[in-house]
Amino acid sequence: MPLAPEEKRLLCQLADPEATAPDAALWSDARLGRLFELARAHGVLAIVWRKLRGAARGEGRSEAFRADIERIETEHTLTVGRAMLLRHHAARIGARLRERAIPAEIVKGPVFADRLYTHASDRTFTDIDILADPGDLDGIGAALADCGFVLHEKVWDNSARYLEYKWFFEGNPQLMVEAQGDLVHYPSLRRRLSFGYAELKAVSEGAEPSPAGMLIVAAIHALGGHKFHRLQFAVDMLQAARHIVDEAALARAVARVGAELEVGAALHVTADLFGDARTAALADRFDGGRRGALGRRLLTADAVLDAMPKPSRGSHLRRHGFRWLQLLRA
Structure with a gap:
């Protein structure tokens, strides 16, 4: 419906x-x-x-509604519990990577939850994402194996193509770690936009993730790895925008990785969805010319909201149209 x-x-x-x-x-x-x-x-x-x-x-x-609510509460409790287990394993994996001197960063889920949300439990996550240079993925795999994780392998596997390898904890496949060489999964898009470990450190140089770095990660996660098919992407953008204190530094960081189209579109649609003046002000810094204007016409609030639970035809066409726009070189 x-x-x-x-x-x-x-x-x-x-x-x-x-x-x-x-x-x-x-x-x-x-x-x-x-x-x-x-x-x-x-x-x-x-x-x-x-x-x-x-x-x-x-x-x-009604009794039927109370039964539904009980299922929702159970689902939420299990999700929170899984996140706690994932945090435990992330700490173990991080320690092992430091022992092996492998440069890598955990991104998205727990980082956003801890640093962008007042209530960390508001930002649920179902896996741990580790970003590293492609040449270090074998070393990360060895560290994951030491920590009890097993590489997911199947007959038809795009892991090498997408630079995204899924590892599951032995005995509990609900616990997953994704070792990624680039947050932009599609090779055709990576010819224009790439965001790996080097780019992450270029926009977030310190030991702690910067607000600009997290905002860029949120935008590329939404539009480089996915096609903005859930409202959660916009909530991450909204929370990241609220933490930006140096707009000029954000603009420089976005320009450094060539993500003006993605960041601009993600900020514009987020501002529209939530009516947030602060996000709208940031969005105005990324006009993007004709490509940016076309991107804003394609990636609308309705395109995001109508993507779930079942995508409408209009949402599908607009979000996939934005992907084609991304593939065009400026």
Whole structure:
């Protein structure tokens, strides 16, 4: 079922970690259930659950709805528990990489959760992403094997092509580590835009990840590795934008890696989704000329929101059209 305009407005309000939750005590079971369904599909269930759990547990709810809420709460608890286990293994892996003097960085999930979100549990993640130079991936694989992880291998495997290798903890395949040589997965796109370990350190030089570096990682994750098919990508962009204090430094970092199109489009659609003035001001620094204008026409708020639970034809065409725009050299 396509999202109604009111559902889109409410979903964005609920998905913003800093926005005040609406009073949902009198909402119907159907309305609450629908919003939980959309939140799960868009990767923002943890935020929406934090805001709506009181209303969902209120008096007068049907038995069927209470059963659904129990399943949602169980799912959330399991997700939080898995994240805790992943953090434990990430610490073990990090120590082993330091012992072997292999330069690598954990990116996305736990880094965003800890550094961009007031409530770290708002940013759930289902794996650990390690970014390193392609030449160091064998060494990382050896370290992962030492820590009890097994390389996922199948008959048809694009790991070498995508520079993305999946490792699963032996005995618990729910725990996964992805060793990546580039956050831009597609070779055809990497001819124009590449973001590996060297680029990460170029935009985030210190031992701790910089706000600019995290914002660029969020944009490239959304539009270099994926096609912005979930609202979670926009929430990461929104939170990263809120941490930017030096706009000129961000502009220099984006120019250094040639990601103006991706960062500009991601900021513009995020500003539209959440009506955030700070994000809109940052977006205006990345006009992008004709390509940027076309990118903003393709990657719209509706294109993102209508991508889940089942992509509409319009969303599919717009997001894939943006990918074709990315493939064109400036």
